[in-house]
Amino acid sequence: MQTTFPRLLLQHAQARPQAPALREKVYGIWQTLCWGDLAQLVRHLACGLAEAGLRRGDHLVVVGENRPRLYAAMLAAQSLGAVPVPLYQDAASTEYVFPINNAEVAFAIVEDQEQVDKLLELRTPCPQIARIWYDDPRGLRHYDEPGLAALDALIAAGSAWDRAHPGFFDQEVQAGRPEDVAAMFFTSGTTGNPKGVVHTHFTLLDRANAGKSFDKLTADEEVLAYMPLAWIGQNIFSYAQWLACGYVVNCPESAATVMIDLKEIGPTYYFAPPRVFEGLLTSVTIRMEDASRIKRWMYQAAMALARRVGPAIMDGQPVATLDRLKYALGNLCVYGPLRNTLGFSRVRVAYTAGEAIGPDLFTFYRSIGINLKQLYGSTETAVFVCLQPDHEARADTVGVPIEGVEIRLADSGEVLVKSPGLLKEYYKNPAATAEVLTADGWYHTGDAGFIDSGGHLKIIDRAKDVGRLMDGPNDGAMFAPKYVENKLKFFPHIKEAVAFGDKREKVCAFINIDFEAVGNWAERRNLPYAGYTDLAAKPEVLQLVRECVEKVNADLAHDTLLAGSQISRFLILHKELDADDGELTRTRKVRRGAIGDKYKVLVDALYGGRNEQFIETAVKFEDGRSGSVSATLKIVDAKVFPTLRKAA
Template identity: 80%
Template sequence: MPTTFPRLLLEHARQRPDAPALREKEYGIWQTLTWAQLARLVRQLAVGLAQAGLTRGQHLVVVGENRPRLYAAMLAAQSLGAVPVPLYQDAAGTEFVFPINNAEVMFAVVEDQEQVDKLLEIRPQCPQLAHIWFDDPRGLRHYSEPGLQPLDALIASGAQQEAALGPSVDAAIEATTPDDVAALFFTSGTTGHPKGVVHLHRTLIDRAMAGARFDKLTHDEEVLAYLPPAWIGQNIFSYSQWLACGYVVNCPESASTVTIDLNEIGPTYYFAPPRVFEGLLTSVMIRMEDASRMKRWLFERFMALARRVGPARMDGKPVGSLDRMAYALGNLLVYGPLRNTLGLSRVRVAYTAGEAIGPDLFSFYRSIGINLKQLYGSTETAVFVCLQPDNEARSDTVGVPIEGVEIRLADNGEILIRSPGLLQGYYKNPQATAEVLTADGWYHTGDAGFLDAGGHLKIIDRAKDVGRIKGGANDGAMFAPKYVENKLKFFPHIKEAVAFGDGRDKVCAFINIDFEAVGNWAERRNLPYAGYTDLSQKPEVVELIRDCVQKVNADLAADDKLAGSQISRFLILHKELDADDGELTRTRKVRRGHIAEKYQVLIEALYGGKAEQYIETQVRFEDGRTGMVAATLRIVDTTTFPAMRSAA
């Protein structure tokens, strides 16, 4: 039944007042907020915001990690018919200027001193930003800026005025409809300014409930909220579905304690991009390499069994009695303890999305009994478009269209979607809205792909990025950079990759090594290094990465359509690609155009046949300072393979 987020909150508070709604770890202890306590907090915040002047249709910026009182502030804004605008907490202050001015934001609720400093820094560029409330007062005692107050003061003001203004808040909740705007999400902006995606209560709640029905979610689920709240992926799992289902959302103490908190909570419903699953596995493999010979032998033997038997077992396929018994022993000795170490021992449903996940990585988790699946969606679709059924999870698809979703392929292979979860439009940008939404309700995803014989969607690349090789032996061959980059990133030693080749006679690539994984690899070989730049250019590391690239080439050679996308030359960048340097978006998507412009000299060296190239690059440090990183980069030729033609 269509509803709104504040009404969902009040319904949970009425039906299950003492059930936990949110937990936050503070000073090492988990603090619980019940649904009744949350409803009370939201009401006081709503009264306080109303007294401060926030009215229907206005915007409230929210910046910080996942914090119960920030969630409550979003609900309080929605209670007044106002619109929360979550922004990325790790963004530089200058990145806030456009969304704040674009949405004419006068009010902000932030987590701590770091976010306060950013907003005060940009205030001259955003003069309308009159009110800033902060959740964590540490370091802010002596700040005396106009309109800057602790969130406690806003709550106290709301409690004091509740008798007078409470009825108007109740009236505002009643007046808000499912077709009112619920939230404004700014896209990561791979090119130009980010766009504000407008979502209604109806669109977000419809998709949250459709996803819940698909995976049979209940109020008994436990979720760990540790990804940026500004990313709609985190928002749909720990806000929209949280309020739709009434389960418990747990907020870690800090980014550095997420792994510990994951183990303590033991979530039943888990979501992470592939890089998180890669990081978890890398930490396991590093520990196993340092384990005793007996433990390594046991691990390798049972993992070989798991790879052979585990995925079929997860898919509900028959498994021989001997294999079943051996797997049960492996579960006792290896798989169970491993799931517990990862913090995933209670997971019933785990999803990954945002990037392609490597088949070996995907198979690893499913083989040890973790129900890892893939989904497909975007900010504009309220995430849930395609999901994988429990017994049909495959690494090369993103699932089947779920309830309410229609998929159509354009003549150029672009995926078009019609769904109840589509955006209302881009905020103040009717031209961009018209480019993606057709008159009859189809959304242009910009992704190229196709539906396979089983009805599963396969994604090839961004449609605009699919190009052609021009000249040379592969003239006219298709070039899909994202497909190539993902294959490279499937290797644990490669963290990031950027492929070039459209309109050129061959494919070349920039590569970032995974500093932790390669550092451990180097240490086990007694290979000394002094930081990322030094390690990345070691001849031994270059050969390690060359081997990975050539394995990708051999794999591509087996694909009729993409054999021409094999990498002829590559270099390992002297620095990690970073969102603070404008090379990645806040969701870690490659800003291909910016990188090509910034490193034009390296691209010219790759295609000019050079063996090495000197480069100096300005970098921004976490404290805001800038510096220079310089290195002479080796340029490496690789082996490419003849295309293996399919039999006629």
């Protein structure tokens, strides 16, 4: 698409100035910002930034939750030809040092006092930070720091600048080109420093429009923006496609009110990683377990029918008339109210991506009438590579290549992609760019997969993570850790898992229980506990998890390629894996290497045949304090099964 984000904004403002563009919930009340007012806000912010010294090609850091004025700040920077760099709002200040120095950032616009404090801490390691503007003034009244000011002051200064230079803003917008850099997103940095992924207006808008065409999106859609701005997925769904389609983006009041706000808005177009859908289903399961016997019976009977015929009805397949009538009754009494409780009563299209989603979880949502589908993409591909057509949604694939995308498989099994949405480069990292982009335009995804007979892409694991077992009964067998971990996480009682086995004789695993789900399970059995560490060590919980592990093993035994990846031994960690402790990325991907190094004593105990192991771990608490957690962890042997199907 031969345009830019600011030009699209002005087109919407001119065509329908009073139509809602953004909503934000403030003190329990939804406030609406129309396209005309948004364009005026962006104009004043851009003029204020220009007066402050932001120039074409400069970088502007944006940190905070989804807020209309932060969206406007990104558009303002793009209007000047500058490049917004969103960073994760929940990251520690030290995690900002590399991106800020790498991008030579001098200006930042942040949400509130928390983010101001973090950036002020960085003035020694990042001395080039000259100006910081904040959106929410609460707690900042008595701050007296050079270069620190309220966003309102920037807007006022920009308004005055606009009056003094009436043609400036429009000239700057018109000077922008589709091939200009539009934004930079830093990768998770699972190994080493994160990389700045550079995208142009063209790459982002091309993929946004490809997704728009695929799902027939219109200006009538409603979207809830609650994932981090720094995540490319949030940016595509709530920024690039927002401007491409002109629909309404709704910003929740806070992370704590997302579920309430979801029900109030009733989005028509929804996107979330599997863990969000898992959390919603866990909450439903807990509520039903606490319901009366009659309600439980009605729910179980209705869901049994839904699992049998719901997906077929969703896919437009023939279903017996009697079953259709029963399903209609179930929709009236159970499925409809359940969709409403979840906030999905108006959802037309829902997507999940980032990790594999469990078949049971996937089937649950589709069986109750929610058009949940999977997609495949990454930061480097501007998300949209493969999408699932409405009547071809399956739990074991990630869809078909969409408009403009070509896929081929390397001899190693790695998936290669050619697309108009590919990154321009990794910022200041030509070596890394050359590693992933070939001279003839193919991008190395790093994922191992294959195309099935229906033309759908199936992803097995990260190519670099696929290993081999050695020296045991399964010598030479393939080991796909992420595949195994995802199968474990399909169970509502397991939140995270880390599998080990490459170049070892067997597979062992660390497991995190889901504290809420297992806590509710324990309470219904009158099993007392005093926190996560105590609950995780209960013999009953160990047995519960053991049953989950053995179900995974039984399933793996049917897979000729991965039967050797069955888990022989496991332990339940004494603490939840945490991004603040360097164990997860900000997008909640496990740092397998870092975890293996940090908990080497536990890995050695698993493979050394021990039955228990003492461990003490330093942790960071939410309030910033440091402490430690210690426990003696039980190591559990799990049953493994013989391969049940041989290769043809």
